[in-house]
Amino acid sequence: MLFRSPAPGRLSTITGWPIASGSLCAIRRAGVSVAPPGEYGMIMRIGRTGYGCATAYPATAMAASIRRRLFGWEGLLLLFLLVVLAYNVSTNPRYFEITNQVNLFTLGIEKSIVILVMAFVIMTGEIDLSVASMMGLAAAIVAALFEAGVPMEIAVLVALAVGLGFGILNGVLIALVGIPSLAVTLAGYIGFRGLARLLVEDRSVGSFPDWFAGIGQHGLLGPVTAPMLLYLLFAIVAIVLMHRTGFGRSTIVIGNSVAVARFSGVRVARVKIAIFAASGLIAALAGVLIAARLGAVRVST
Numbered sequence: 001m002l003f004r005s006p007a008p009g010r011l012s013t014i015t016g017w018p019i020a021s022g023s024l025c026a027i028r029r030a031g032v033s034v035a036p037p038g039e040y041g042m043i044m045r046i047g048r049t050g051y052g053c054a055t056a057y058p059a060t061a062m063a064a065s066i067r068r069r070l071f072g073w074e075g076l077l078l079l080f081l082l083v084v085l086a087y088n089v090s091t092n093p094r095y096f097e098i099t100n101q102v103n104l105f106t107l108g109i110e111k112s113i114v115i116l117v118m119a120f121v122i123m124t125g126e127i128d129l130s131v132a133s134m135m136g137l138a139a140a141i142v143a144a145l146f147e148a149g150v151p152m153e154i155a156v157l158v159a160l161a162v163g164l165g166f167g168i169l170n171g172v173l174i175a176l177v178g179i180p181s182l183a184v185t186l187a188g189y190i191g192f193r194g195l196a197r198l199l200v201e202d203r204s205v206g207s208f209p210d211w212f213a214g215i216g217q218h219g220l221l222g223p224v225t226a227p228m229l230l231y232l233l234f235a236i237v238a239i240v241l242m243h244r245t246g247f248g249r250s251t252i253v254i255g256n257s258v259a260v261a262r263f264s265g266v267r268v269a270r271v272k273i274a275i276f277a278a279s280g281l282i283a284a285l286a287g288v289l290i291a292a293r294l295g296a297v298r299v300s301t
Contacts, residue, residue, distance in 0.1 A: 098223070099223065102223045102224070102228075105228060106225060106227075106228070106293070109225075109227045109228055109231055109289070109293075110135065110227065110286040110287075110289050110290050110293075111286070112231050113227070113230065113231050113234055113282060113285070113286050113289070114131050114135070114279075114282055114283055114286050116231075116234050116235060116238045116282070117238070117275070117278050117279050117282040117283075118131065118279065119238065119242075120238075120242070120251055120275045120278070120279075121181075121275055121276065121279055122255075123242075123251045123252060123254075123255045124251055124254045124255050124271070124272055124275060125254065125255045125258075126174060126181040126272065126275075126276075127181050127182055127185060128170070128181065128185045128276065128279050129182070129185040129186050129188070129189045130166075130170065130185040130186075130187075130188030130189045130192055130280075130283075131279060131283040131286075132189070132283075133188065133189045133190070133191075133192035133193040133196070134163055134166065134167075134188070134192050134280060134283035134284055134287065135283050135284070135286045135287035135290060136192065136193060136196045136287060136299075137159075137162070137163075137192040137193070137195050137196045137199075137284075137287065138159040138160070138162065138163055138283070138284035138285075138286075138287030138288055138291075139159075139196075139287040139288065139290050139291040139297045140195070140196035140199040140200045140297060140299070141155065141158060141159040141162055141199065142155045142156060142159050142287075142288055142291050142297070143199070143200055143205035143206075143291060143296075143297035144199040144200055144205070145158060145159075146205070146208065147205050152208065152209050152212050156212075156288055159284050159287065159288055160281060160284050160285060160288070162284060163280040163281050163282075163283055163284020163285070163287075164277055164280055164281040164284070165280070166188065166192070166280050167276050167277040167278065167279050167280020167281055167283075168273060168276070168277045168280070170184050170185060170188060170276045170279075170280065171272055171273030171274070171275070171276030171277055172273060174272060174276065175268065175269040175270075175272035175273050175276075176269055176273075196299055197299045200297060200298065200299050201299070202298075202299065203298070204296050204297070204298045205296060205297045205298075206295055206296030206297070208291070208292070208295060208296075212291075212292050213292055213295050214292075215227070215289065215292040215293075216289055216290075216291075216292035216293030216294075217292070217293060217295070227289045227293070230289075234282075247271065247274075250266045250267075250271050251271060251275070253266055254266060254268055254271060254272070
């Protein structure tokens with residue numbers, strides 16, 4: 001919510017809360033301060049009880065920020081991307097054709113979906129190394145249950161439930177018990193892969209129902225498959241959640257400082273558990289989508 005401060009000596013108030021602008025003002029529920037005239041600021045709710053406000057940068061400051069980023073590591077990554085694109089175009093004139101781009105996107109769509117929730121994990125200052133193994137475990141669960149005669153719909157739901165359950169377990173161990181996320185998720189990385197090997201051993205399980213295989217192999221809108229549409233939906237949800245909700249702001253505050261987040265009224269443990277639960281669930285969903293796209297599951301999936 002943007003505001004423009006009045007003349008010197010007068011108060012700026014929005015929805016009954018006295019607010020003040022500045023490069024960064026103190027987080028508080030109440031209190032009165034005076035903003036420099038003509039300066040823009042933003043009031044932001046953090047958690048259930050904390051409020052803060054910060055000055056919005058003018059156009060010149062924004063331009064300086066962009067220049068600083070271009071000459072930082074973001075600019076280096078952009079340079080690498082341009083070099084890779086130039087090399088691909090020079091070696092394959094059809095690189096930018098829609099069919100080729102759709103094929104490339106299809107090959108990495110499951111990882112792209114997982115990256116969306118991984119952004120929230122990293123924003124809290126944590127890491128989840130177990131997502132790849134959870135994807136394999138979910139695919140193995142679907143294959144093993146289907147091979148045992150369980151309907152595919154039930155097998156998919158069980159795989160998603162397992163992913164959600166292990167995600168909640170990771171979150172509890174990290175947020176409540178206090179074990180570092182690196183150790184917890186590294187153990188999950190090893191353990192989930194081991195469970196997948198126990199389920200399918202060295203077999204290749206396939207012959208899935210046509211409707212299941214069609215999810216990852218047949219286009220719904222031309223060449224666009226269901227996982228691509230799902231990725232687009234999840235991307236929109238992730239952007240709105242991160243930038244337009246209190247949950248997203250709480251995630252950012254936790255990543256900046258857990259102590260400040262707690263003093264601001266953010267329920268740190270609940271936010272972290274929710275994020276790791278989502279990470280496990282989305283990783284399991286990605287594993288199910290891999291099984292659908294490949295049409296068969298091996299322990300190396």
